[in-house]
Amino acid sequence: MTGVIVAVSISTSKGERKTPAPLVHVRENYGIIGDAHAGDWHRQVSLLAQESIDKMRAMGLDVNAGDFAENLTTSGIDLLALPVGSKLAVGPVVLQISQIGKVCHTRCAIYYQAGDCVMPKEGIFATVLSGGVIRPNDTIEILELAA
Structure with a gap:
């Protein structure tokens, strides 16, 4: 199964929407250079499907890539x-899924606008096994499904 990267986004502070970028540099065992969530932990990179964002749009929200801090x-x-444990490849970058969903300790602006948010249920988090550059329109593919 393959897909495509719709957007790459970063933020310098935690707890805020991310800003789309033309490309991101991803460092092994660290995450995206310049992003507040990078570091030595299990949620170095976050992923969210455009299909999940479209669900929120269907609820009447004006939301775009990066608005859920992915x-x-x-x-x-x-x-x-x-x-x-599954592994994904985006060009030279290899990601390993480390967490599905997350607990939101405080309600974000999206939650208050819609009464719901997709990131706690549908956001995926990964560690970086191999670094490189990721751009919009890059192919994302499954390298290995964990048992």
């Missing part, structure tokens, strides 16, 4: 079907 917005790949 680094990589994807299309055409079923992120929620990937078990923890």
Whole structure:
């Protein structure tokens, strides 16, 4: 199964929407250079499907890539079907799924606008096994499904 990267986004502070970028530099065992969520932990890169963003649009929200604080917005790949431990390739970058969903300790602006948010249920997090550059329109593919 392959998909495409719709957008790449970063932010310098946690807890805010990310800004789309023309490309991002991804460092092994670290994450996206210049992004607040990079570092030595299990959520170095976040992914969210465009299809999830479209669900929120259908609820009447004016939302776009990066608005849910995701680094990589994807299309055409079923992120929620990937078990923890699965590996993805985006060009030279290899990501390993480390977490599906997350607990939001505080409600974000999206939650207050819509009464719901997709990131806690549909956001995917990964560590970086191999670095490189990721751009919009790059192909994302499953390298290995975890058992």
